[in-house]
Amino acid sequence: MYKLLLCWRYLRTRWIALASVISVTLGVATMIVVNAVMAGFSNEMQTRIHGILSDIVFESHSLSGFQDPQWHIDEINRAAGDQIAGMTPTVAVPAMLSFQVRGQWVTRQVMFIGIDPKTHAQVSDFGRYLQHPANREQLSFDLREGGYDTIDSQNPTETPTRPALEHAGWPHRRMRVNRERLWKERLESKNSAENSPARSVDQQVDAMLAATSPADDSSETPSDTAATDEKRTNPFQTARPKQGHVMDMAEEQFTGIVPGIGLASFRNRQGVDQFLSLPGDDVKITFPTAGTPPKAVSDNFTIVDFYESKMSEYDSNFVFVPIDALQRMRGMINPQTGIPSVNSIQIRLKPDAKLNEVRDRLREVFPSDLYAIATWKDKQGPLLSAVDMEMAVLNILLFLIIAVAGFGILAIFFMIVVEKTRDIGILKALGATSSGIAGIFLGYGLFLGLVGAGAGLILGLSITWNINQIRQAVEWCTGSRVFDPSIYYFFQIPTIVHPVTIGWIIVGAVAIAIGSSVLPAVRAARLHAVEALRHE
């Protein structure tokens, strides 16, 4: 009983001990916040990666792919059909994407992915990341009349609006085509645009805008612009040039593509997206054909939507196209049988299916020298483990802060033991056992640890739960962006509080507090009663 009473009395008279509690508190609070943010970040990344990749990716090693996806799908179904919710074939090839910005050709290296618009949404969250509400329902590679979101559907409150997308689609395409036509007419008739009396102010402005691009869109040159027998009402087929038929660019489109939003836009310091091109614009893509050696072929495509997973790596790398069009253009359809080849099959599992088990079952069935079968986690292994590693290192560093606090407790406790030597002698003379004396200091340490960790818990959780408000307040005070969305691609700092992690942090902090009171406690317990009593 005296232990408790003494702990309490010592605490009440020695507030200095609380100084070391403050560093425990700060350490615990920082660890909680950092872990919550890192976990939120990692989770956000994983959901995004998972949203892009299907659960299991079944791939061929070669660019030419494997023949007969339907046979493979049947085989996969036979091997692990009970756990599979959906499958879709894809073709993915590296490619070069070129588009014109103010007359300059911009070329980017991309991953050109042929997908089946009907089934692709079944295996990943692909649909969620599109900008047109109707495409989110069911993707169509048909340019829409308009109605693209000017407000980010994934984050309506925080993202700045994108007014540029308001006229995207056919209106944008018609305007652009008309503008280009006017420009061409002007060039051909050698009349200056200013002298034309029939023009409206709008058209004059358009013409002036168009005049800033000195070179013309090559797709407009008669040599390049070929005829097509397919109207835009039949968008799933490639716009194949046909001799002698001039394509009406204002009314027809090339094969639709959905590029990542990062390919066609950049985010400025204010977090506002600036678009280099819009749905309705045409681009050129150069990609290798199937066969050995692959030959590069180019074709025109029309942007019909943007893909925004908010994983900048994917958003600035992926371009989606209808799989049948890509197969045809790459020569992946067997001319004799008409059976197409694909690069990979994306597999979505049922919610309660076991990821690795299905992968292993498929690996048994399909020889590994021909097929690469990997889960989405395998695919992103390096990235995910890098995040885990980062988290581990941060945790070690932050734990050192608490350890430093532990040394503070150690020093303060040693001081108290020295200062209280005579009292310790008195207690021994009155019959206190050595373990009882040690218990005073251990209990004291436990108390400091609990108070420090408890205060840290409260502080940490309140920071975590209000981190976005705090961010805004800091931004408001300093005038600079603390969390730059152009870098992070999130507008809110994501946080996840794992109770188990918090439990470990608290246990660790309390253990450090107790641990650092062990030495002083042992010293106190070992004091010789008589010498302690003589102590001045």
Added chain:
Amino acid sequence: MSDLEMPAQKTPMLETRQIYKQYQSGSTTLDVLRGVDFTLEQGGFLAVVGQSGSGKSTLLHVMGLLDAPDSGEVWINGQRIDNLPGREKDRLRNNSIGMVFQAYHLLPEFTALENVLAPLLIRHGIFNWFSQKRAAHEQAEALLDRFGLSDRLHHRPRQLSGGEMQRVAIARALITKPRVLLADEPTGNLDEESGAGIIEALAELNQDNGLSIVLVTHDADIASQARGIVRLAAGTVDMINPGATGSAA
């Protein structure tokens, strides 16, 4: 072991046999106690006198189990106690031996009442304490009242005078109803009058309650109030007035 050597008459309350104690400081060895045989009868009241540095405190600490002798035995009420394990010694210190010091040795964080209660606080665990608390408080208050401190219950030691502190210390030594009280110059820091009061109180305890007392003192006047005087010199003791020692019943 207690029936090793039962004396014909009553078992002595406290006995030391051939206590040796050396202090080593650097290369010099100081033989403080060289075969001390000391006997305190039941209900006895002995004064230990001797020059400063003669080892009176050392002897008292050995008898009170605060210090271990180099050799020799300490017996209390027919039981050898110097070779008991640590916990047993702690228990004996808590139960059977009351100690009073020259420097009072009160706990500064505790009030007078709590200081008196300290041995009981040490004895009882937290759950036990709550059942004992009321009785213990009554007992402590009664003791303090007996020493004229009923209006000082909640004073801290530094708010008390020397005489008051020493009376609190005696009350603390008595709360466990010990068999023997060891007092090391309890009046050393006090003025004559307060000192006399303390000695009177001790004499009264011996007289009325039959408490066995060993009182270490410099003061011949004080020593003369005991029933026997033991002189410690050159590491051994001689009884000055052995006739008075064992007579109390």
